[in-house]
Amino acid sequence: MPSMNRTQPADRVLPAAPMPDPRPQRRKRPFGLYMILILLTLQGVLGALLAILFGFSLAVAPGEVLDAVGPVLVELVVPFALMLITLVVAIGLWRYKAWGWYGMMLLLAYWMATDAIGFFTGNPDYVSMVLNVAMVFYLNQREMRDLFEAATRVQP
Numbered sequence: 324m325p326s327m328n329r330t331q332p333a334d335r336v337l338p339a340a341p342m343p344d345p346r347p348q349r350r351k352r353p354f355g356l357y358m359i360l361i362l363l364t365l366q367g368v369l370g371a372l373l374a375i376l377f378g379f380s381l382a383v384a385p386g387e388v389l390d391a392v393g394p395v396l397v398e399l400v401v402p403f404a405l406m407l408i409t410l411v412v413a414i415g416l417w418r419y420k421a422w423g424w425y426g427m428m429l430l431l432a433y434w435m436a437t438d439a440i441g442f443f444t445g446n447p448d449y450v451s452m453v454l455n456v457a458m459v460f461y462l463n464q465r466e467m468r469d470l471f472e473a474a475t476r477v478q479p
Contacts (some may be wrong), residue, residue: 353466353467353470355461355467356416356467356470359416359427359458359461359462360413360416360417362454363409363410363412363413363416363427364410364413366406366409367406367407367409367410367413368410369406370402370403370405370406370407370409371406371407371410373403373406374403374406377399405430405433408426408430409430411426412426412427412430415427419470419471420471421471421472423471424462424467424468424471427458427462428459428462431455431458431459431462434451434455435452435455435456435459438451438452438455
């Protein structure tokens with residue numbers, strides 16, 4: 324007669340499988356993404372400083388500045404708007420948002436179009452061309468696209 328105190332092999336409690344960590348894993352940002360973020364942030368901050376200096380010059384001598392800048396005021400609005408968009412895109416890239424990646428691709432398309440126009444009109448900016456092409460190739464690598472796609476699958 325079997326004893327009631329002895330455990331049979333089928334009665335043994337197996338150790339529980341380790342539970343997966345419910346917190347999302349922290350991803351290490353690739354070095355190239357750091358460089359792109361640094362360049363974008365510097366560009367945005369410098370653009371913001373220029374906007375502040377322009378606003379200060381309007382406050383100091385409004386008549387003189389408006390007379391000099393009035394005809395090209397529209398040409399100044401576009402770069403300031405681009406600097407604000409650049410800062411927003413940099414934040415999106417930093418936080419692994421898919422809209423940050425798409426926004427960066429749109430900015431690069433705009434910058435590459437203006438570089439091409441400059442090249443064909445006789446005012447090439449070779450440094451900008453090389454940097455923009457390098458950023459497009461880097462951001463379109465499988466590792467980078469997967470990084471932003473995985474972030475959209477994990478986060479709602």
